[in-house]
Amino acid sequence: MSPLATYALRLGDDSLILGQRLGEWCGHAPALEVDLSLANVALDQVGQATHFLGLAGALEGEGRDGDALAFRRDVMDFTNCLLVEQPNGDFAQTIARLFLFSHYQELLFMALMASKDAQLSAIAAKAVKETAYHVTLASDWVVRLGDGTEESRARMIAGLDWMWRFADELFAMDDVDATALEAGVGVDKAALRAAWDARIDAVLADATLERPASRRPVLGGRVGRHSEHLGHLLTEMQFLQRAYPGATW
Amino acid sequence: MSPLATYALRLGDDSLILGQRLGEWCGHAPALEVDLSLANVALDQVGQATHFLGLAGALEGEGRDGDALAFRRDVMDFTNCLLVEQPNGDFAQTIARLFLFSHYQELLFMALMASKDAQLSAIAAKAVKETAYHVTLASDWVVRLGDGTEESRARMIAGLDWMWRFADELFAMDDVDATALEAGVGVDKAALRAAWDARIDAVLADATLERPASRRPVLGGRVGRHSEHLGHLLTEMQFLQRAYPGATW
């Protein structure tokens, strides 16, 4: 794949895997309203994945469509960040993941709207509106849980603690990112970090929570070096396409 | 598949699925000794599955070996009883499943040793020795948990309660069973019920537990009508064979 196709692929994989994770909640959330909200975010992410992966397939030009990319790659070829593949855990852990990710995604899409690639820019323009809701949803829950009961506070801290080590990867730039940036197609992710930090800190302050301590970042998702969680997720997600090759649905 | 091939297939599927379930415990059991025991039973079941499924494939005569049968059928074509596919739940639920099943399996294999089919009889003769250990392991734990603490007792009761509705299926005879029985190859499973009841009752008495109330039996596993659990189990179990068609391992 070319760097630009890979760039679209990474965007699509992030959305796809987060959508898949959130879909696991369906029917099991703490309250009906939450079930609705999480399904909403899942739906948005699956929609984004459809656009980004379709674009990646088109840029690749080898006849793979979005479904081929979503359902017929193994773990080594998935390029999502490690954050989105993390298990749902309890509700606080799910919220922590969405909180860190949705603020990143909103900043990213805002910048991506300026992409010279008309399709990327159009997808971002549509998605950024959705993402505003994800940001509000996640931030509100961080505040509620952080400044709620003792138990919710402890769980929120634990959830953030689980996810925090994957935050640095969001802003890491590699050759693919650099090429996309130079071409005027991609975003300078490193430059988003300061705004992201400010947003995160503001919400944490409102939630009476402290920012987790920095530690050695865990990287590798962008080049297929994942956690053990992703492989299990793929066994479920890809079952039908793999069990019935050649069928359409 | 002929009735006799199907007969072997069902035996193999029972062992395969139970072995798969027990394998999930590996590294997560309540104590190191228990980890060893459960792995032991899992290993025996996978071994039995290898023999029975190999035989089923040979009887079918269409070139499918044990691996093809284990890894390339979907849920509608799996013929295991519903009991073995039930989720592990907590340790008490796992023990309840093994308790009901291993007593059945031992009685079955004892009878199957008299099969006119030399291969079935040989597999049963080997397996029945392994099964004696499974019976002891499960029964001992039923007694320990039933007559242990209040919590273990409550959990043992709940575990038995979950599994009990699947017991009747073990002894149900259908056309395949009848054909195999008439041919002198299969076992009269219905005739095993009294001995099984006596064994179960004796252990439950020692465990100071009551026999769960009878209720409408849940049937269907033998003809591919499973619970929702089996499909998820297969996504994991079959992933590699399906993701890499044609590869050998």
Added chain:
Amino acid sequence: PARLAAFEARVAADEFIEPKDWMPDAYRKTLVRQMSQHAHSEIVGMLPEGNWITRAPNLRRKAILLAKVQDEAGHGLYLYSAAETLGTSRDEMTEALLSGKAKYSTIFNYPTLTWADIGAIGWLVDGAAIMNQVPLQRTSYGPYARAMVRICKEESFHQRQGYEITMHLAAGTPEQKRMAQDALNRWWWPSLMMFGPPDEKSPNTEQSMRWRIKRDTNDELRQKFVDITVPQAEAIGLKVPDDKLKWNEERGAYDFGEVDWEEFYAVVRGEGPVAKERMQARQKAWDDGAWVRDAARVHAEKRAAAKQAAE
């Protein structure tokens, strides 16, 4: 008695009864039972379909299924809200469900085994639900009737989606067609059970019809469902699993076999194939969610207190 007569006259005149209107206790009780049962069915009904969200076969189907299950959660919400206008809280209704006191549709105690079941549920189960629900758009209790208008619109959309999935499978590979037929085999009879026991065993029907809580009998609706669905199956080359099924020229309707009522009553008693799984899932969601609901309440109180202190 005068109030009762006036009430009955209004109902007979197809007027809507509103929350603040006087109503007989039995009417209120019957409505709460029926509406909460309906709401519970939406919520429990999320589980068999939710079971396939993580395994939907492509991105489009995944999105459609997510949206559908989300709609069901929405229906649950409307219905709980409508029922709450009669003075029973959602938490009370939920607890009645979890304790086994309140019921939900027997259909959701059957498992979804293959992707074709997602088609079958939309086509048959939502189809049967619509048959039950369309008349309820004119039911006598205003909030219920208005909820049903919104719900019916979405349900008929779901029904078409489900039929479309099934049609696609029936026209697909031999394996897919087999899957579709197997799903029809498994869901057909439970779908017929959705209309409830035969009329002669349905003692409340008469009263409910007089109160316009029901507008057709169980057997009438069942017949209607069969008459509409059998040609749909034939149109896509699937066979309804009923040897007694036969067009009756004279009646202008299908004759069909007897439902296994023993199975139906067992499922009502809570002995459906996956009834334990359904209740376990709801119980777990409720228990695991307790700390979240507590936190939301405590947080709201804290903020309200802080606001008051600041004023």
Added chain:
Amino acid sequence: PARLAAFEARVAADEFIEPKDWMPDAYRKTLVRQMSQHAHSEIVGMLPEGNWITRAPNLRRKAILLAKVQDEAGHGLYLYSAAETLGTSRDEMTEALLSGKAKYSTIFNYPTLTWADIGAIGWLVDGAAIMNQVPLQRTSYGPYARAMVRICKEESFHQRQGYEITMHLAAGTPEQKRMAQDALNRWWWPSLMMFGPPDEKSPNTEQSMRWRIKRDTNDELRQKFVDITVPQAEAIGLKVPDDKLKWNEERGAYDFGEVDWEEFYAVVRGEGPVAKERMQARQKAWDDGAWVRDAARVHAEKRAAAKQAAE
């Protein structure tokens, strides 16, 4: 001091020290630390491989993997038992593990991503472990040495199995070969870390060697591992991921690149890629198992009391 001199003389003469013999406190402490760390490594080491039991690609590989992980549990048992002869209970050691006080091999904080990792772990990780362990069969503490004899036999069997898996993949489809190479890329450097920090940064080495708790330095063993493993990789067409790797004719050994010691120390600190998962899994098994262990104890007491009463 006389006892100490006698002890040191016995050790120097390659005699075994037995549990009831006098020994210096530091010797006991070092041994408990090393043996419990070794036992913990076996137990935590079950997790990365256990991760593939449910996904093993065929029945034969599933059985082999189950048996292997079972062997590791067995090794854990021997080692805890051997360590218990020094007066520390298995529960105490387990609690030290869970609290983060006790360590385990850094290697198990890396994830298993593909089936090839099961090959790589057997080949490289068990290979490195053997390199560390073979000398320990002659370690000065008797129970430890005897446990190691048994363990080494099984480990070398595992190592051959792992190499065989890798060989098979390397000779398989292009996708399988790629998988095998990727696994080697990811496991190579962490395997070199298994021998511990470079000698100049390993302050306890000298003392441990004098006490025959260690019999070779970290760097000696690391060199030996490289010299044995590189030709194995070449034999099956895989490339060791080290640009500096080169046969040094003069030394009769391979020169190789520098391990990323910063990463090593981070992993030792508990910041390995899946360190949290490993500890969470062990903690959960321990917590979830508490009621089982309690029940077993209470039941045994009940039965003992009943027996006594009957006598």
